[in-house]
Amino acid sequence: MKKIIFSVIVTAMIIAMTGCGSSKGFTYLENVDSISLAGSRGLYDARIMPKDELTITVNTIDPDAAAPFNLQGRSSSGGRKDVGSSGGSSQGYLVDNSGFINFPVIGKIQVSGLTKPECETLIKSKIQPYLSRTENPIVTVRMSSYHVTVLGEVGQPGVIPVNTEKMSVLEALAQAGDLGVYGKRDNIMLIREDMTGQKHVVRLNLNDANILNSPYYYLQQNDVLYVEPNHVKAKNSSVGPSTTLWFSFVGIITSVASLVVSVLR
The missing domain is CATH 3.30.1950.10 (wza like domain)
Structure with missing residues (x-):
């Protein structure tokens, strides 16, 4: 009986601690086996821009x-x-x-x-x-070589030179050390300037393999990629009343579990 009660308590604590996380959305190109990549056919050529x-x-x-x-x-x-x-x-x-x-x-x-x-x-x-x-x-x-910039939740944010006149979104992120566990893979911000100087913002989803068919898959001169932090990072970045309450709750659960185990011995 003691072992059963102890197992129930431990299981409840594990569920409480792991229930806040999820592995969903961590895989790149999740649906790559179920879509057509015909739209990606063709070799990429960079286009000349002002200041090149x-x-x-x-x-x-x-x-x-x-x-x-x-x-x-x-x-x-x-x-x-x-x-x-x-x-x-x-x-x-x-x-x-x-x-x-x-x-x-x-x-x-x-x-x-x-x-x-x-x-x-x-x-x-x-x-x-x-x-x-x-x-x-x-x-x-x-x-001449140009550059792109990768910022946010990546291993090594910074300016990346492009010497081959061709760099994809995935290549740029790999050069920047890949996304961390707190990076939003389904909402990468791409900031691009056209030939008139007008800025455009596009959202890219790395979980969706259709990005391989996207006209934004290959980066242009001076593109900026920004990887936003996910909600877990946002919560962890601020310590307030709710965070204190959560730690208090965990402490109480631990104390109660220890007390129950001591009584049942």
Whole structure:
């Protein structure tokens, strides 16, 4: 009889302590086996934004023909140096707030909103009339690395550089040390700025595998991810009358259990 009463008390205490928590919502992509991922088909290309820095080089069979279309350094003797080849920072074009670059010979070209292949095709079409029919220019556009920011309930919040021109939400969170147990996985805040400077806020649900089909799955330049704390963290972050009452209640239960065990011995 004593053992039965003691088991009932211990079971009640365990239920009381564990009833406040739940494992629901901790798994990423919970329904991945039951949805179609057809919407995720296609390779991602980053789009050029204002304030991006581009490296653009033009090459032709005749280096002298390509020279006017390349930003180029000069040797100590005053002559040309590395004409038509990539020149690192000497080849940099900063996209202005209106989305334009100032390209040699051609002048202003609007490039914001274009992918790299689209930008290369546009520039090639602009310079082709200045070349002979036998010249087939090769235009190469590269984007300098950009960054995204991850804040909130993650292991290592901070600014993350993107050197590959492609980073997904899951990759960014992994770089930031993944979500902690107190992070809301079903309500990640994404703050994004468009080409006009307008800010937009989108909510992402990592529990739902449809995020893989989302246009927000891949991050853009200067995106900010904020992982909000869940209700457990919010409750634990403040100690007030309700918290004191809860500890008192646990203390009373423990004392009563100890008393009952002592009496039944």
